[in-house]
Amino acid sequence: MNELLQNLVKLQSLEFAGVKDKNAEASLTELRGKIPPQILGHYDRLVAHGKKGLAAVRGQVCSGCHMQVPLGVVMTLKRGQDIQLCENCGRYLYLPEATKAEVPKPTAKPGPARKPRKSKGPLLLV
Ligand SMILES: [Zn+2]
Known part of the structure; x- marks a missing residue:
């Protein structure tokens, strides 16, 4: 993801979490310092x-x-080249990381459970 966008996502999650401790405030100040003023303004x-x-x-x-x-x-957004605004509502758009997990895995097919073969080798009986 675009680094600037990542910072915006972090900023929003921190602000909406409503945490008011010193650590959160320091992170907010740090994040805001990384984001260009015109983007932060919007x-x-x-x-x-x-x-x-x-x-x-x-x-x-x-x-x-x-x-x-x-x-x-x-x-x-997928290429992480630039930040984008929604044409309709004007929000900054981002692709959540979970999008990658939506790709179906070909190996995820549940087959019949195989019984584990019991080894009755002589070494185990000793
Ligand atoms: Zn929108």
């Missing part, structure tokens, strides 16, 4: 309106407004 405006500044893209749909996201935007 993010803060969304949060000030009671929205989340970031929305996950699931199945090419923005989780913030449930509108379809153009494939080109999803591809850019």
